[in-house]
Amino acid sequence: TGSVTSAIVAKARGYDMKVIAVDDQFVNAKGKPMDTVPLVMMAATKIGERQGQELYKEMQKRGWDVKESAVMAITANELDTARRRTTGSMDALKAAGFPEKQIYQVPTKSNDIPGAFDAANSMLVQHPEVKHWLIVGMNDSTVLGGVRATEGQGFKAADIIGIGINGVDAVSELSKAQATGFYGSLLPSPDVHGYKSSEMLYNWVAKDVEPPKFTEVTDVVLITRDNFKEELEKKGLGGK
Numbered sequence: 001t002g003s004v005t006s007a008i009v010a011k012a013r014g015y016d017m018k019v020i021a022v023d024d025q026f027v028n029a030k031g032k033p034m035d036t037v038p039l040v041m042m043a044a045t046k047i048g049e050r051q052g053q054e055l056y057k058e059m060q061k062r063g064w065d066v067k068e069s070a071v072m073a074i075t076a077n078e079l080d081t082a083r084r085r086t087t088g089s090m091d092a093l094k095a096a097g098f099p100e101k102q103i104y105q106v107p108t109k110s111n112d113i114p115g116a117f118d119a120a121n122s123m124l125v126q127h128p129e130v131k132h133w134l135i136v137g138m139n140d141s142t143v144l145g146g147v148r149a150t151e152g153q154g155f156k157a158a159d160i161i162g163i164g165i166n167g168v169d170a171v172s173e174l175s176k177a178q179a180t181g182f183y184g185s186l187l188p189s190p191d192v193h194g195y196k197s198s199e200m201l202y203n204w205v206a207k208d209v210e211p212p213k214f215t216e217v218t219d220v221v222l223i224t225r226d227n228f229k230e231e232l233e234k235k236g237l238g239g240k
Contacts, residue, residue, distance in 0.1 A: 018205055052092025104123055111138060
């Protein structure tokens with residue numbers, strides 16, 4: 001919250017300490033972004049674009065007839081990061097040639113499985129003509145909620161492609177014995193975020209090189225049933 005971050009910054013300045021924010025931007029007491037604190041975070045629009053590109057690629061691989069296919073974009077436009085991710089994804093799908101009139105948006109009340117499940121159900125009943133769905137969402141849980149709704153409406157895994165964002169929340173889904181409509185997830189690079197922010201802080205303290213106010217990290221890897229164990233291991237996230 002703003003009051004906490006304002007207090008942290010004030011205290012740090014009092015001790016002449018350097019502060020860098022990672023993944024979450026500091027806000028002031030009025031809730032406005034604190035532009036004075038350098039920020040390292042995942043590039044929301046670019047991650048979204050990658051989601052759209054990967055969805056389109058997998059749709060082509062499966063040989064779907066575009067006329068019978070549609071995009072279900074589960075949105076949360078009041079959240080800046082969510083809006084930039086889902087908009088980036090829809091823009092990439094359009095750029096790849098997916099017809100705009102077959103991209104349907106439905107807002108979710110919450111960015112979790114139950115919220116997305118309800119949103120997706122309301123969309124599915126409106127479009128009984130659609131045989132194949134691509135599912136766009138701001139994180140793994142919204143996409144999973146969409147996938148669960150399609151299963152409830154009788155869709156087979158082969159007719160659904162959902163790609164989440166976050167990766168870690170997708171592990172139990174990708175570990176299932178049978179493949180589901182949840183094809184994969186974009187795993188960000190916490191190792192890169194950590195390395196970049198540490199390097200900037202070091203250069204700032206040791207060499208007086210002030211970091212840029214905003215550093216976007218675009219490194220993500222698509223994890224699927226085939227590679228998720230190995231990719232999580234590489235990032236030091238492999239659990240037993």
